[in-house]
Amino acid sequence: GQNIDQPTEMTATEGAIVQINCTYQTSGFNGLFWYQQHAGEAPTFLSYNVLDGLEEKGRFSSFLSRSKGYSYLLLKELQMKDSASYLCAVRGNSNYQLIWGAGTKLIIKP
């Protein structure tokens, strides 16, 4: 079967760093996406990894290891507005279908 695992919830402190992990088992791999979703709003694209390694984009970085079926999203200098759900999604064999993780709810405390 196809499966994506992420922690259900994480808590971190404003100004700190947090790492959200995602492990996947899919039939086929054509890239991994991270999305941010605030409650009641649409998901917004954060990052895309298709090759092993780290992609950095401002305060957010995403890492991929295809051999381990593993990715993480690293958020630095956390701000209160970073409180949201973070969704990991893998594009498998289809160009259109994404396999979604259940999302990690990140709570930022002052």
Add this chain to the structure above:
Amino acid sequence: DTEVTQTPKHLVMGMTNKKSLKCEQHMGHRAMYWYKQKAKKPPELMFVYSYEKLSINESVPSRFSPECPNSSLLNLHLHALQPEDSALYLCASSQQGAGTGTEAFFGQGTRLTVV
């Protein structure tokens, strides 16, 4: 313009009503999607249109009927819905193919309540 616009933002409808959700994008994307999302769950793919043709129908009940009038517009016609169909309906679009730059852009969604 990197926006996907959905209307209406909120919709309450009875089980005998007929209504339509609308979605528009002007990014030149040729793939457009309808997703359904329940609270605290990830988006669930319903339909995919590629070059204005229905490419994927994820075994969605016929009370949901998609339509793609042109490359910028996507509609979802609703008829005889059930209370369990209440959810956030998300439209998305993307460039064709795989690789960098093919991420999906989502609209703000329509919060649908069936009474």
